Amino acid sequence: MTATSSTRDVRERVRGHLPALWRTLAELVRDRSVGADPDPPLAVTAEKVAALFRGAGLPGAAVTAVTHEGRTSAPLVHADAPGPPGAPTVLLYAHYDVQPADGSKWTVTAPFEPKEVDEGDDTRLYGRGAADDKSGIVMHLGALEALRANGSDLPIGVKLVVEGEEEGGDSVLAAHVAANPGDTRFHADVVVVADTGNLAVGRPALTSTLRGALVVDVAVRTLRHEVHSGVHGGPAPDAFLTLAQILATLQDPVTGDVAVPGLGVLDHPWPEVPPEEFRRDAGVLDEVDLIGSGTIAQQLYGRPSVTVVGLAGAPSAARPANVLTPSATARISLRLAPDQDPDRAFALLRRHVLGVAPFGVRPVVTPVGRGAGVTAGGGAFQAEVEAALAAAYGTTEVAHVGQGGSIPLVAALRAANPRADLVLWGCEEPRARIHGDDESVSRSELEHMTVAEALLLHALAGHGR
Incomplete structure (x- = not known):
């Protein structure tokens, strides 16, 4: 045959x-x-x-x-x-x-x-x-x-x-x-x-x-319990806003690159992904810019990216209450370069989060899952x-x-x-x-x-x- x-x-x-x-x-x-x-x-x-x-x-x-x-x-x-x-x-x-x-x-x-x-x-x-x-x-x-x-x-x-x-x-x-x-x-x-x-x-x-992948929970506590936002707001820090400040440091505010120092990249001659095809497939709005340095293929396949995939303790828009949030947790998904050691990446992420935490807050950084x-x-x-x-x-x-x-x-x-x-x-x-x-x-x-x-x-x- x-x-x-x-x-x-x-x-x-x-x-x-x-x-x-x-x-x-x-x-x-x-x-x-x-x-x-x-x-x-x-x-x-x-x-x-x-x-x-x-x-x-x-x-x-x-x-x-x-x-x-x-x-x-x-x-x-x-x-x-x-x-x-x-x-x-x-x-x-x-x-x-x-x-x-x-x-x-x-x-x-x-x-x-x-x-x-x-x-x-x-x-x-x-x-x-x-x-x-x-x-x-x-x-x-x-x-x-x-x-x-x-x-x-x-x-x-x-x-x-x-x-x-x-x-x-x-x-x-x-x-x-x-x-x-x-x-x-x-x-x-x-x-x-x-x-x-x-x-x-x-x-x-x-x-x-x-x-690779690294999934981490970052938990912040600023108060022992909920308190009235008018009576105590100002001097008492809100946990959700504090957590938001930490999360904002994970990306460079200008380029959008992951801003955790020390994470590696792997550049390889992958075929290029046309920006117009990527925008269409990802559903990026016309007025919104793409972010990150390097080509789209380099970003997708060989460089780290960060996403908040879950929140606990965030105030409810459906049932808002005039209180300060005492604690909040974000689940972070970090994609890693193919040759990045996930344990090393966790150590770098934890050091970064502890280093940027404001107001004397001590975040708890817990690994949830990892994959090389x-x-x-x-x-x-x-x-x-x-x-x-x-x-x-x-x-x-x-x-x-x-x-x-x-x-x-x-x-x-x-x-x-x-x-x-x-x-x-x-x-x-x-x-x-x-x-x-x-x-x-x-x-x-x-x-x-x-x-x-x-x-x-x-x-x-x-x-x-």
Whole structure:
């Protein structure tokens, strides 16, 4: 069989499965698998995912968990199907937990009511998790089904890791793998992470770097209790305003760069991101300037950024009260250069916050979650990876890009598999609006990326013959 006929055969198999895969994705979107919400429990979704993979040729797929320092991970879907002697082993990674969603901000559908929309040039499925990362789960399903011609046994070894902690920022699974790099459940010749995406619909890309992440709570207390703002306001400092002063120091007031001294940067020749495309995809208002120094690609992929992602103790606009706030807490998400040590970054952030705190206030700075950045690539099958992606899209041009986001487990998998190929790809192109309102996934991207992964698995099977 020629390479061209192999590609055509794989593409036809994926297209044959695509209607069922699309329906499966919609059903998974209905599951409210928000990591921070125990109702319904994550185990419900995990059991569904395990059943799907048992039907796709991994009869041992089961829900399990790991423990680390007395903590137990969220339900983990794991499988280990050894291949024929001499065949390589691939580890397929995705996650089923999703971000919370405020339904009042969604315009196309409610977050957990999947809706298919024909948008002329493409069909998209809207709903929380449609792209991030239940599309990754369905990609893996489709690729395995396409690999098993006529229901035959898998010609390669396959390990499956579908976790429920990726969105939480504090992964017990990642901590376990990092502390136990010899745990063979997480060893493979090729590690495929289906949780990134392309430059745009139809423009294939491999992710070469991931930024790291640090999540920190900064708590400020100025008073023992609430007091009347007219009677005591002036001499008595308000905790929320004090916290706001601290938060304002995290960015340079002129450039918008992160202003925590000592944080590193990693500049790399990534393809440039056109400013007009970035503004459109990010929804930046016409009158608002972009911030930061360096190119957009440098900022997104290799430099730190800071965001306040949560507040506690902030005065309520809906029910205002004329009182001074005694205490307030901000949760800060700091994205880090791919080669930045998260522990070092925490020490630098803490020193900065303590150094700028006004009025003798002593902030409490508490780490909530951290994840190291990653550099991908590496092993013996990079040519097969690029060829599979190029063939799936019918092109000779595959971009190598960074990823501004972070996936906590990936750094641990990289360390546990230092000689393996680490493949970072997926369906999460900019129009997907992952983590935002009206999240969606492209049907054409799901098809092409499933073909790419099936072609890669097919190529790996050839190395075992």
